[in-house]
Amino acid sequence: MTPFELAEPKTLKEAVALLDADDPTIRPIAGGTALMLMMKAGVFRPSKLVSLSAIKDMSSIETVNGELKVGATTPLAVLERSDVVRKHAGVIIKTLRTLSNIRVRNVATVGGALAHADPHMDLPPVLIALGARVVVQGKSGERAIPVADLFAGYFETVLVKDELISSLIVPAQNGRRAAYLKCTTRAVHDWPALGVAVSVAADGNAIKDASIVVSAATEKPGRLVGAEKAAQGTVDDAGWRRAGEAAAEEAELITDGQGSAAYKKELVRVYVARALRAALGAQ
Ligand SMILES: Cc1cc2nc3c(=O)[nH]c(=O)nc-3n(C[C@H](O)[C@H](O)[C@H](O)COP(=O)(O)OP(=O)(O)OC[C@H]3O[C@@H](n4cnc5c(N)ncnc54)[C@H](O)[C@@H]3O)c2cc1C
Incomplete structure (x- = not known):
C-alpha cells in the first residue's frame, strides 16, 4: 500500500x-x-482518505x-x-x-x-x-x-x-407489502447472481400497484416498469408468472462470474413471480 x-x-x-x-x-x-x-x-491508491467515523449526529x-x-x-x-x-x-x-x-x-x-x-x-x-x-x-x-x-x-x-x-x-x-429474494449460485453468503425486490399495494391478493426491482444480474439496480404493468390487477400464481415472464423479457442482463445472461433470464422469470407471492404472503 x-x-x-x-x-x-x-x-x-x-x-x-x-x-x-x-x-x-x-x-x-x-x-x-x-x-x-x-x-x-x-x-x-488514495492521496487522502476523509474518515466519516468521528462525525457526530450521522x-x-x-x-x-x-x-x-x-x-x-x-x-x-x-x-x-x-x-x-x-x-x-x-x-x-x-x-x-x-x-x-x-x-x-x-x-x-x-x-x-x-x-x-x-x-x-x-x-x-x-x-x-x-x-x-x-x-x-x-x-x-x-x-x-x-x-x-x-x-x-x-x-x-x-x-x-x-x-x-x-x-x-x-x-x-x-400498508404496502414488500419482499426481497436473491439467488446465490455459489456459497449462500456469496454475492448473488440475482436480487429481486418488490413492493405491492394490494387488496387481499389483488395487486393494485407494484414496484419490481432487479439487481445483481444487471449493470445497475433498476425498476422494470413493463413487469410492473403486467403485475397490476393480478390475483394468483398465473398472473404473477406472467409478470415474471414480462420481467425476463424486459431486464437487460449481463454475464459475469455469477452466471450467463441466458441463465439469469430464467432466474428473473422464476424469482419475480416468487417475490410477488412472498410479498403477498400467499402460499
Ligand atoms: C467479504 C465481504 C462480503 C460482502 N458481501 C456483501 C453482500 O453479499 N451484499 C451486500 O450488499 N454487501 C456485501 N458486502 C458489503 C459491501 O460490499 C460494502 O463493503 C459495504 O457496504 C461498504 O460500506 P462501508 O461503510 O464499509 O464503505 P467504505 O468501504 O468505507 O466505502 C465504500 C465506498 O463508498 C464511499 N462512501 C462511504 N460512505 C460514503 C458517504 N456517506 N457518502 C459518499 N460516499 C461514501 C467510499 O468513498 C467508497 O467509495 C460485503 C463486504 C465484504 C468485505
Whole structure:
C-alpha cells in the first residue's frame, strides 16, 4: 500500500470541505470494508482518505413526519437490530440478515452500502422498491436523490466527488407489502447472481400497484416498469408468472462470474413471480 493522508473531521461540513470534486484520489471512508479491499488489491491508491467515523449526529435512526430517517454512518448491524426500522419496513431487517455475515455488517455502513454502487449489493434494490431517497451534502448545499436515480452504471453513482450522503429517508409504506429474494449460485453468503425486490399495494391478493426491482444480474439496480404493468390487477400464481415472464423479457442482463445472461433470464422469470407471492404472503 502506498502512503496516504488520513483526515478525521468532526463535522459533515468539515468533511465536505476536505473533498475535491476534481481529485478522485481523495475519497471518504466509512466502514472501509469495500475501500480497504480495493486498496489492498491496488485498484485504488488514495492521496487522502476523509474518515466519516468521528462525525457526530450521522448515525441516528428516527422517524420524522412518518418517514424513517437513518444517518449515513449507521452500521448495518445497528440497522438490523432497530425496532424503529422493523416497524417501518421489516423487509430491510430481513434483507440485512442475508447480507454477507455479521462481521461485515458490524462495520459496513448505510452510506457505504449505497455509495459503493456494486450492482450485486442487497440494500439498493430494496430501497428503490420502498421509494427511498438519500440526502446528499455538497459544498453549495443539500440535495435529495431518489435511490432509483443514484446509480449511473457499474460501480458508478451520480454523486459528485465532493458530495457526501448524509442520510437515508424511507417514506411511510401505508400498508404496502414488500419482499426481497436473491439467488446465490455459489456459497449462500456469496454475492448473488440475482436480487429481486418488490413492493405491492394490494387488496387481499389483488395487486393494485407494484414496484419490481432487479439487481445483481444487471449493470445497475433498476425498476422494470413493463413487469410492473403486467403485475397490476393480478390475483394468483398465473398472473404473477406472467409478470415474471414480462420481467425476463424486459431486464437487460449481463454475464459475469455469477452466471450467463441466458441463465439469469430464467432466474428473473422464476424469482419475480416468487417475490410477488412472498410479498403477498400467499402460499
Ligand atoms: C467479504 C465481504 C462480503 C460482502 N458481501 C456483501 C453482500 O453479499 N451484499 C451486500 O450488499 N454487501 C456485501 N458486502 C458489503 C459491501 O460490499 C460494502 O463493503 C459495504 O457496504 C461498504 O460500506 P462501508 O461503510 O464499509 O464503505 P467504505 O468501504 O468505507 O466505502 C465504500 C465506498 O463508498 C464511499 N462512501 C462511504 N460512505 C460514503 C458517504 N456517506 N457518502 C459518499 N460516499 C461514501 C467510499 O468513498 C467508497 O467509495 C460485503 C463486504 C465484504 C468485505
